[in-house]
Amino acid sequence: MEARVPAGITGVSRPPTMRDVAMEVGVSQSTVSRVLSGAPSRVPIAEETRRRVIEVAERLNYRPNPLARGLRGARTMLIGAIVRDITDPFFAGAIEVLSSEAMKLGYNLVLGHAHTRAEEAIALRAILETRHCDALVVLGDVSDQPSLISDLHDATVPVVALWQGSRLQGVHSVNVDNRVGTNAVLDHLRTLGHHAIAYIGETRLRDLKEREDAFVDYFGRTGIAIPDGYVRHARNNHGGGGEALSALLALPNPPTAVVASTDVLAIGALHTAHRSGLAVPDDLSITGFDDIAMAGFTVPALTTVRMPIYEMVGAALGIVIEDLETLADRPSAGEARLMLKPSLVIRDSTGSPRIETRQ
Amino acid sequence: MEARVPAGITGVSRPPTMRDVAMEVGVSQSTVSRVLSGAPSRVPIAEETRRRVIEVAERLNYRPNPLARGLRGARTMLIGAIVRDITDPFFAGAIEVLSSEAMKLGYNLVLGHAHTRAEEAIALRAILETRHCDALVVLGDVSDQPSLISDLHDATVPVVALWQGSRLQGVHSVNVDNRVGTNAVLDHLRTLGHHAIAYIGETRLRDLKEREDAFVDYFGRTGIAIPDGYVRHARNNHGGGGEALSALLALPNPPTAVVASTDVLAIGALHTAHRSGLAVPDDLSITGFDDIAMAGFTVPALTTVRMPIYEMVGAALGIVIEDLETLADRPSAGEARLMLKPSLVIRDSTGSPRIETRQ
DNA sequence: CTGAAAGCGCTAACAC
């Protein structure tokens, strides 16, 4: 307490520099650097000198300036994350995982989100131009931001894209096998006895479009025609899911099961089903995709597809950091492409249809 | 396409510097700086020179190095956000707002989260020591991280704390009036005819503790004794809310209404109520606090307290940026302390108790 | 073992 640096006395408190420490100790600045730079310095330092430097540094509350460090070519230990929409609980969860995992590796996250408003597309460049990031992780389909994509290409740091869906040429990518997930859901519903199965999803996001395609193909394979209006497009948020379900319920032959392409949509649908006086799963089965934290706590708990987030994020980080380390060697090591498998999580939002259709 | 920089040819592609541009154009590096630094340079530049510099910079795909810029004392346009728990949907939403609002002002966010695991407390220092942030925003009560608190104190940049609850000496703060919110909820429930009202909340987080205190005081004022076991402590997550409700329902005289200190807890409670076969609000009323995005889409939609997030985040940003701008003048401008008022949002999770207690 | 000196990429006086 008494030992606090008298910040008020020196006027504007400029953070202490190495020089300050050096002068105080009475050694040269480079000696201080050697002691403090953390590196196991190949050069031996007198134990006495080292002790005094550390002591003074502590007293002055010295903190190394990472900008200066970075200028010298050192890592900034910053990873840039570009998210298409942080509002989306799924991405919020992904960011959380990314953040924790990155921290375990000693990195911090710089957040840049690609919210679809045009003005912000500009702001987005900032995180790229601001290339003090050692690497970039892109979460979600940002293909609606052409300028971003092109920026990505000539980024001077490793880039990895997660849940991108589309193949972004020239950057690493880690995706989930949407086909496997969708098939698992549909097999489950068919086993329960459902025939009238509808789909809700945003079609402009390639990752989600893959789920839609898988849905359509599933029925194509089995030779069953999908009734008109059974594939509904919706904005990927709670409200979108609700509206889509309303439209579905207004159909002359409403479905007995609805496959939502994300948990967020499913939650919206769950809400609207309740509003419409429909019991889930007795009157209507609803499934999600992602298994966000909420999914186990909806009313009723949501049957969904578990996204291997940890595995995917870990893999992405691994790819990009490995790239970082072997960067000096080869100009470009080619793109890594990973595709992980999701798994079905059966909870309480699915059941056999009450009105048995002809078996 | 053809105009792409031949990255592969030059071997390891070092990002182009101002010098590279200067040499290419045949002018001095400082001229390039003047043209490119964006500032409305008081010094006039020949239109022809400016044109050529810009042209070459573009062709070389030049990006200014913010580290070097920052070293010169310029802003890094980075705001550090320290969140106590990004997993919490409330904070995820807050981060989103913070991120958008910051971007509107030209700032990017650096994320550091204060997850309670001890090891990460160290990682947290990084974001501080890495003080290339122009300012720091702390979200949520981090008082369980003493080292962080002390670091915060001798931070050389402006710091503002949101939803801190406790008074962090020496840093600006923006809080919500938890008393007003809690009172509004209780008035609402009393008006509906509830007498047996219980509370669920995490007690270690001061922000939430304020809500608990307000709850207790409310009954203290009206001279009504709170039955034993009616104030339940729980971890602030979905599961915690569910467990707390189970305990409440096991009481000899279970409550007819439950006030959860957060929406997350309320959602957990909603889920468990449903599991227990209780209809909300007919058998049990449940209220939340925060009005997270989900709150309007639970089953049934949640009656809660709307948190003025935009206003709070905007205010916090304003305080810290204003501080930044007038920083050279006065050593410390004193701490700003803001307290905003929340408002009640009545939805469908509250109603009159079915079993009328004596009026 | 330690000091002196040269930059990293950029901005901002200060010259011409």
Added chain:
DNA sequence: GTGTTAGCGCTTTCAG
């Protein structure tokens, strides 16, 4: 109008 020259705080040769 444009070039020269100092540094910002640090790491890293290279000399002692």
